[in-house]
Amino acid sequence: MSVIVLIGAPGSGKSTVGPLLAERLEEEFVDVDALIEQVEGRDIPEIFLVEGEPYFRQVERRETLAAIECGGVISLGGGAPVDIEVGKALDQVCVVWLDVSARTAADRVGLKDTGRPLLGSQVHSQLVRLMKDRRAVYERPATIRVSTDKLTPDQVVEAIMSELADLEGES
Numbered sequence: 073m074s075v076i077v078l079i080g081a082p083g084s085g086k087s088t089v090g091p092l093l094a095e096r097l098e099e100e101f102v103d104v105d106a107l108i109e110q111v112e113g114r115d116i117p118e119i120f121l122v123e124g125e126p127y128f129r130q131v132e133r134r135e136t137l138a139a140i141e142c143g144g145v146i147s148l149g150g151g152a153p154v155d156i157e158v159g160k161a162l163d164q165v166c167v168v169w170l171d172v173s174a175r176t177a178a179d180r181v182g183l184k185d186t187g188r189p190l191l192g193s194q195v196h197s198q199l200v201r202l203m204k205d206r207r208a209v210y211e212r213p214a215t216i217r218v219s220t221d222k223l224t225p226d227q228v229v230e231a232i233m234s235e236l237a238d239l240e241g242e243s
């Protein structure tokens with residue numbers, strides 16, 4: 073089984089593109105945000121609210137490392153690659169960075185977001201700040217980068233498949 077990890081900012085399309093890519097590759101799919109909600113029995117906003125961000129990050133690290141160990145196509149939470157241990161694990165696998173502008177990401181997640189505690193109600197300005205802070209964190213481990221602003225989810229999958237074929241050809 074191969075391991076392909078999707079990373080990128082909130083609204084970059086990790087949860088949307090992941091299952092489509094897994095289907096094309098005939099691999100299992102895991103969305104780590106969904107996995108955390110399943111393991112915790114509550115949604116992410118509630119975990120942030122009740123337990124705080126450090127607790128969420130601890131659970132996120134554990135579940136992310138376990139998912140990468142299991143393999144398949146894995147969509148990470150937007151902040152997961154910031155963690156040092158996760159960053160080291162990403163160096164060992166194929167990482168696809170879904171790049172997106174703050175404008176497009178804000179349009180995608182909606183002006184008033186409900187399910188993304190870090191964005192609050194100032195979605196666009198928070199995304200600008202977050203992307204500035206994290207750009208290097210996404211760029212560093214990326215094997216493949218796809219600019220998703222002008223692509224539909226299916227076109228993003230095609231772009232990834234084409235890059236994977238190029239990499240296969242090189243090896």
Ligand SMILES: Nc1ncnc2c1ncn2[C@@H]1O[C@H](COP(=O)(O)OP(=O)(O)OP(=O)(O)O)[C@@H](O)[C@H]1O
Pocket residue numbers: 080081082083084085086087088089105149150180181188220223224225228
């Ligand atoms: N390439 C795309 N073109 C247009 N809309 C898209 C595209 N990718 C995703 N979307 C839409 O944008 C919204 C956010 O996408 P998604 O939930 O997949 O992002 P995410 O990267 O998983 O975000 P998060 O880190 O918050 O989980 C969804 O409504 C989805 O349908």
Ligand SMILES: O=C(O)C1=C[C@@H](O)[C@@H](O)[C@H](O)C1
Pocket residue numbers: 081082105116148149150151152187188189190
């Ligand atoms: O960008 C982030 O830090 C986050 C993104 C989401 O995927 C969730 O993992 C959570 O809301 C935190």
Ligand SMILES: [Mg+2]
Pocket residue numbers: 086087088105147
């Ligand atoms: Mg998601």
